[in-house]
Amino acid sequence: MSSTAAVHDSHDDHPTGIKRWLTTTNHKDIGTMYLTFSLIMFLIGGLMILGVRAELFKPGLQLMKPEFFNQLIGVHALIMIFAALMPAATGFANWMLPLQLGAPDMALPRLNNWGFWLLPPAAILLTLPFTLALFGIGDGAIATGWTFYAPLSVQGGMGVDFAIFAVHILGISSVLGSINVIVTILNMRAPGMTLMKMPMFAWGWLITAFLLIATIPVLAGAVTMLLTDRHFGTHFFDAAGGGDPILFQHLFWFFGHPEVYIVLLPIWGFMPQILQTFSRKPMYGYKAQVYSLWAIGVLALVVWAHHFFTVGMPTPALLYFMYSTMSISLPLAVLFFCWIATIWRGSITFETPMLFAIGWIILFGIGGLTGLVLADVAADQQYHHSYFVVAHFHYTLFAGGMMGVMTGVYYWLPKMTGHMYNEKLGKLHFWLTAIAFNFTFIPQFFLGLAGMPRRIPDYALQFADFNMISTIAAFVLGLSQLLFVYNIVSCVRGGKKATDKVWEGAEGLEWTLSSPPPYHSFTEQPIVK
Amino acid sequence: MVSRFYGCHMAAIDTERQKANRKLVIKLTWGVVGALLFAFALVPLYNVICKVTGLNGKTNVIPAQVSKQVDLTREVSVELTSSVMPGLGWNFYPETPRVNVHPGEIQSVTFIAKNVTNEVVTGQAIPSISPGQATPYFKKIECFCFQRQALNPGEVKRMPLRFYVSPDVQKDIHVITLSYAFYNAVKIDKKRE
Numbered sequence: 026m027s028s029t030a031a032v033h034d035s036h037d038d039h040p041t042g043i044k045r046w047l048t049t050t051n052h053k054d055i056g057t058m059y060l061t062f063s064l065i066m067f068l069i070g071g072l073m074i075l076g077v078r079a080e081l082f083k084p085g086l087q088l089m090k091p092e093f094f095n096q097l098i099g100v101h102a103l104i105m106i107f108a109a110l111m112p113a114a115t116g117f118a119n120w121m122l123p124l125q126l127g128a129p130d131m132a133l134p135r136l137n138n139w140g141f142w143l144l145p146p147a148a149i150l151l152t153l154p155f156t157l158a159l160f161g162i163g164d165g166a167i168a169t170g171w172t173f174y175a176p177l178s179v180q181g182g183m184g185v186d187f188a189i190f191a192v193h194i195l196g197i198s199s200v201l202g203s204i205n206v207i208v209t210i211l212n213m214r215a216p217g218m219t220l221m222k223m224p225m226f227a228w229g230w231l232i233t234a235f236l237l238i239a240t241i242p243v244l245a246g247a248v249t250m251l252l253t254d255r256h257f258g259t260h261f262f263d264a265a266g267g268g269d270p271i272l273f274q275h276l277f278w279f280f281g282h283p284e285v286y287i288v289l290l291p292i293w294g295f296m297p298q299i300l301q302t303f304s305r306k307p308m309y310g311y312k313a314q315v316y317s318l319w320a321i322g323v324l325a326l327v328v329w330a331h332h333f334f335t336v337g338m339p340t341p342a343l344l345y346f347m348y349s350t351m352s353i354s355l356p357l358a359v360l361f362f363c364w365i366a367t368i369w370r371g372s373i374t375f376e377t378p379m380l381f382a383i384g385w386i387i388l389f390g391i392g393g394l395t396g397l398v399l400a401d402v403a404a405d406q407q408y409h410h411s412y413f414v415v416a417h418f419h420y421t422l423f424a425g426g427m428m429g430v431m432t433g434v435y436y437w438l439p440k441m442t443g444h445m446y447n448e449k450l451g452k453l454h455f456w457l458t459a460i461a462f463n464f465t466f467i468p469q470f471f472l473g474l475a476g477m478p479r480r481i482p483d484y485a486l487q488f489a490d491f492n493m494i495s496t497i498a499a500f501v502l503g504l505s506q507l508l509f510v511y512n513i514v515s516c517v518r519g520g521k522k523a524t525d526k527v528w529e530g531a532e533g534l535e536w537t538l539s540s541p542p543p544y545h546s547f548t549e550q551p552i553v554k
Numbered sequence: 555m556v557s558r559f560y561g562c563h564m565a566a567i568d569t570e571r572q573k574a575n576r577k578l579v580i581k582l583t584w585g586v587v588g589a590l591l592f593a594f595a596l597v598p599l600y601n602v603i604c605k606v607t608g609l610n611g612k613t614n615v616i617p618a619q620v621s622k623q624v625d626l627t628r629e630v631s632v633e634l635t636s637s638v639m640p641g642l643g644w645n646f647y648p649e650t651p652r653v654n655v656h657p658g659e660i661q662s663v664t665f666i667a668k669n670v671t672n673e674v675v676t677g678q679a680i681p682s683i684s685p686g687q688a689t690p691y692f693k694k695i696e697c698f699c700f701q702r703q704a705l706n707p708g709e710v711k712r713m714p715l716r717f718y719v720s721p722d723v724q725k726d727i728h729v730i731t732l733s734y735a736f737y738n739a740v741k742i743d744k745k746r747e
Contacts, residue, residue, distance in 0.1 A: 132575050204582045212574050238585050246593025261597060264680050265639070265737035269612075272600050276593065339609065339687055 039544070050134035051544060052119045058141050059116030063109050064510065066148060067427070070104035071503050073097045078499040081492050084484050094482035095168035096184065100151055102171035103188065106288065107195045108148050110422065113430040114291040115202045118230050120441060122206065124535035124542060125224040127215025127551045132208035140201040143194050150191040154184040170480055172281070175262035175273040179254050186255070189248045196241045203234035215534070217553035224533055225308065228315050229294020232322040233287050239326065240280040247276035271336055278329035286325040288422065290318060292429035293360060296382060297367055298533065299436050303379035304371025305530035310363040317356035324353045334405045343402045350400040357393060361386070377451030381432035384459045385424060392420030395470070413473025416466040424462060431509065438513065439527045443541035444520035450512045457505035464498030609686040615700065618693035624658035625721040632719070633731045634663060642738040643671035644705065657721040660695065665713045665734065669705035676704045678739040684731045691723035692730060702739045
């Protein structure tokens with residue numbers, strides 16, 4: 026394989042400098058840009074929430090006005106979901122799907138370039154109102170939380186408009202990305218690679234892409250209605266004109282719930298590949314995992330109203346949404362058992378990706394179990410909109426999402442850069458992250474159970490101690506991500522040469538290429554038997 | 555760019571694949587369009603479902619027929635609450651907070667509104683019933699919420715509401731809360747322009 030690569034190496038003439046990145050249609054370049062963008066936005070979003078945690082260090086208002094606090098939590102969430110997690114998944118898709126499927130590139134390279142370059146303007150739209158407010162223009166960014174709930178969002182300042190347009194642009198970007206992924210997976214696989222021989226990562230992303238196509242337009246429609254309500258005299262959500270604010274919640278969560286799985290499915294895809302690599306055993310239950318992923322993808326579309334059980338639904342609706350939500354835990358449990366069975370009695374070694382993968386199974390498991398508590402209608406009346414919810418979804422989206430992304434980064438970084446990262450620093454990063462994460466969010470479970478509401482900058486004295494622990498741990502968590510950045514940067518710049526296979530137990534087409542792979546790879550598709 | 559290295563046979567595969575890609579892209583684009591249409595179709599769908607089930611607590615907007623029978627065997631307590639939305643300089647409250655009615659029996663209650671500003675203000679009351687399941691059974695014969703209400707500066711107006719609770723109302727509903735939110739009607743018009 027490396028001999029074919031050498032022939033093509035001489036032809037990979039491409040523009041250099043900024044022009045290379047602006048005009049590139051190469052899946053590896055675009056993947057790199059997605060991942061870099063994601064990392065930068067992860068740091069910005071993290072900085073915002075450290076501001077929030079600093080304010081919550083002590084009861085009372087010390088650092089900021091409540092309005093600014095509200096802006097920080099909303100933009101933090103929008104950035105972490107739309108500008109950090111989703112681009113990270115798309116970055117992996119760009120880098121690894123063609124390599125894993127034996128394709129020369131993504132199916133629609135120019136669309137791919139456009140899909141990425143929509144992201145920076147959207148990020149600017151999200152954060153610009155902060156800067157404008159410094160100059161006395163407007164009253165800051167969106168302050169409704171990331172959910173845009175009407176009627177607050179109908180009444181809000183121009184930050185809401187900025188966020189609406191940002192969501193439009195981000196939505197277009199992810200729909201383009203999804204179309205590209207589906208076409209690549211369905212049409213570009215190497216000869217002989219049937220769907221059921223595909224790497225699990227491709228399955229996870231395929232379902233994510235279908236979910237995005239089904240739900241992102243609904244979000245786009247909902248925020249468009251919000252926009253026309255705000256400026257063009259429609260009354261979709263305005264009760265005074267015959268509209269209904271609850272309708273917004275239905276529309277939003279019809280997108281919002283599948284969104285959780287959109288973010289997680291690509292990670293559920295590559296995680297078993299990583300587990301099998303470091304267990305030196307074949308993946309357990311390939312078919313069961315594929316069917317479970319599909320089951321979750323379908324169920325994700327029909328459970329949305331569990332996000333607002335307290336809104337006043339009739340009992341039959343409550344029961345339906347409770348049982349359908351809880352039924353998701355069945356295919357998810359199948360996945361968990363497959364992951365555990367994959368490492369069961371393997372010859373396990375604990376390199377950084379494996380540490381992250383195992384930590385991820387445990388922490389994401391806690392996220393799933395606490396989700397079952399919230400899915401219980403009777404219990405949710407108490408826990409709704411409390412810090413219990415905040416802790417729960419950070420176990421799924423930080424541990425399940427971000428730590429999943431970190432797992433993938435450590436796993437594939439040597440392949441992408443051709444250098445080994447610093448293993449000691451990687452392990453230190455894992456332990457700091459895992460421990461600080463738990464110290465940040467376990468106290469929040471208890472705060473929520475004790476009745477502390479989310480999205481409020483001040484709290485009763487009885488919550489002070491746990492908030493102090495949570496804030497200190499959050500700062501440790503935030504600072505330890507600098508190790509991650511340092512490790513990535515130094516790995517890109519140099520380090521021990523990585524072998525083609527990198528990991529002893531690695532399986533899959535991407536490991537048959539050199540590290541780093543040539544600029545154009547698989548121009549002649551490999552035959553899969 | 556890449557096809558340079560292929561033989562004729564590979565080039566044929568390449569164009570065939572491009573055709574297949576284009577076909578699939580078109581299909582998927584239709585999927586996106588369909589999902590967008592679905593989002594807007596959800597609005598009327600939601601309103602129809604709410605109208606049938608009464609889920610969102612919106613009562614009838616045209617006067618209802620009087621009921622012929624009265625169910626004297628049970629009583630339903632109707633609680634009245636009110637709120638004034640920002641931008642409307644009124645005081646607005648029910649004269650009595652609660653009335654007990656037999657299902658089918660016609661009852662009159664009064665809300666009192668006072669304009670505390672120096673100008674003529676027009677308002678529109680928006681009702682909401684809780685629990686939502688009771689909405690279809692709460693029938694209004696006459697209501698100040700059927701029209702807009704204009705008040706002169708300092709004017710106090712007694713606003714009547716005549717209603718009955720349909721005898722078909724579920725047996726397990728003992729309390730119905732009727733809430734009115736008064737909005738500034740002129741502001742709504744301005745927004746529409």
